[in-house]
Amino acid sequence: MDTKVLSSGVPFSNLPENYVRPESERPRLSEVSDCEDVPIIDLSHEDRSQTVKQIFYACKYYGFFQVINHGVPTEAVEKMKLVAHEFFGLPVEEKMKLYSDDPSKTVRLSTSFNVKKETVHNWRDYLRLHCYPLDKYEPEWPSNPSSFKEIVRNYCIEVRGLGYRLEELISESLGLEKDYAKKVLGEQGQHMAVNYYPPCPEPELTYGLPGHTDPNALTILLQDLQVSGLQVLKDSKWVAVKPHPNAFVINIGDQLQALSNGIYRSVWHRAVVNADKPRLSVASFLCPSDDALISPAKGLTEDGSAAVYRGFTYAEYYKTFWSRNLDQEHCLELFKNQE
Ligand code: OGA
Numbered sequence: 001m002d003t004k005v006l007s008s009g010v011p012f013s014n015l016p017e018n019y020v021r022p023e024s025e026r027p028r029l030s031e032v033s034d035c036e037d038v039p040i041i042d043l044s045h046e047d048r049s050q051t052v053k054q055i056f057y058a059c060k061y062y063g064f065f066q067v068i069n070h071g072v073p074t075e076a077v078e079k080m081k082l083v084a085h086e087f088f089g090l091p092v093e094e095k096m097k098l099y100s101d102d103p104s105k106t107v108r109l110s111t112s113f114n115v116k117k118e119t120v121h122n123w124r125d126y127l128r129l130h131c132y133p134l135d136k137y138e139p140e141w142p143s144n145p146s147s148f149k150e151i152v153r154n155y156c157i158e159v160r161g162l163g164y165r166l167e168e169l170i171s172e173s174l175g176l177e178k179d180y181a182k183k184v185l186g187e188q189g190q191h192m193a194v195n196y197y198p199p200c201p202e203p204e205l206t207y208g209l210p211g212h213t214d215p216n217a218l219t220i221l222l223q224d225l226q227v228s229g230l231q232v233l234k235d236s237k238w239v240a241v242k243p244h245p246n247a248f249v250i251n252i253g254d255q256l257q258a259l260s261n262g263i264y265r266s267v268w269h270r271a272v273v274n275a276d277k278p279r280l281s282v283a284s285f286l287c288p289s290d291d292a293l294i295s296p297a298k299g300l301t302e303d304g305s306a307a308v309y310r311g312f313t314y315a316e317y318y319k320t321f322w323s324r325n326l327d328q329e330h331c332l333e334l335f336k337n338q339e
């Protein structure tokens with residue numbers, strides 16, 4: 001059988017040619033150092049104004065941070081990781097029932113990023129699920145492993161709660177009303193990408209995911225504690241984000257960059273692969289409702305600062321994002337006002 005996914009159970013001894021990046025685009029892994037000062041924000045801190053300050057600093061200068069004591073129960077997280085591993089360990093025939101390369105599908109197993117649009121592939125398989133409203137989407141989710149639906153449902157609810165809390169802190173940190181982001185983003189969608197990066201015979205030549213920014217509002221990433229692979233662009237250099245125990249990595253998406261009038265960064269990030277161990281990550285994306293009108297917050301332009309971006313609906317943005325390849329310029333550049 002011509003398997004489309006990488007996680008077929010048969011290891012690869014060489015990297016197929018259509019995964020090899022041209023010399024100038026390779027990850028240069030030996031030049032990447034660990035990010036020693038990733039902001040780690042303790043969400044159980046009593047002094048809220050202190051937390052808001054930390055959020056401001058992290059979003060403005062990094063575009064990403066890790067949160068600890070975030071309120072998502074450890075059990076929900078551990079079960080999520082286990083069931084994700086179990087899913088990717090299923091026989092390939094079973095998984096292929098869910099295969100699709102059509103990004104508009106609400107449940108699909110796929111590989112790389114956007115196989116129909118890209119010329120070089122990425123060393124990743126992923127299960128992508130729409131998650132909200134739960135009652136609408138859960139029936140479509142995989143029923144094998146048998147505990148999948150229940151575990152993922154619970155995880156989704158917990159993570160959504162965390163996302164809302166963060167959106168409040170982020171709004172406050174911009175000097176806006178606490179519920180500003182929530183109001184503007186409307187009835188937010190929630191998507192999940194369960195990413196599986198199999199061991200790769202030539203990690204220097206390819207990516208799990210090449211550099212990109214996330215098109216949504218906020219991303220809550222659970223990464224494998226044992227196997228790192230996430231890197232972010234900081235001061236024009238790629239740095240590795242070492243997994244912190246019991247933490248989530250949060251990154252600002254394009255929509256919060258637009259809403260903040262560019263004060264906050266939707267950070268460039270990428271996933272690299274390794275030769276020894278599979279790596280798993282679970283990305284939860286909070287997305288504005290399709291008809292949400294995104295524009296720089298009024299409170300941020302009242303002082304005469306120009307609005308950097310024009311208003312657009314999320315539906316318009318999302319369509320533009322998926323019509324392109326990942327490693328192009330920042331999608332938000334296409335939505336800038338003329339200077
Ligand atoms: C993503 C992503 C990073 C990772 O799914 O958008 O950036 O470490 N994932 O898997």
Ligand code: NI
Pocket residue numbers: 212213214269
């Ligand atoms: Ni991403």
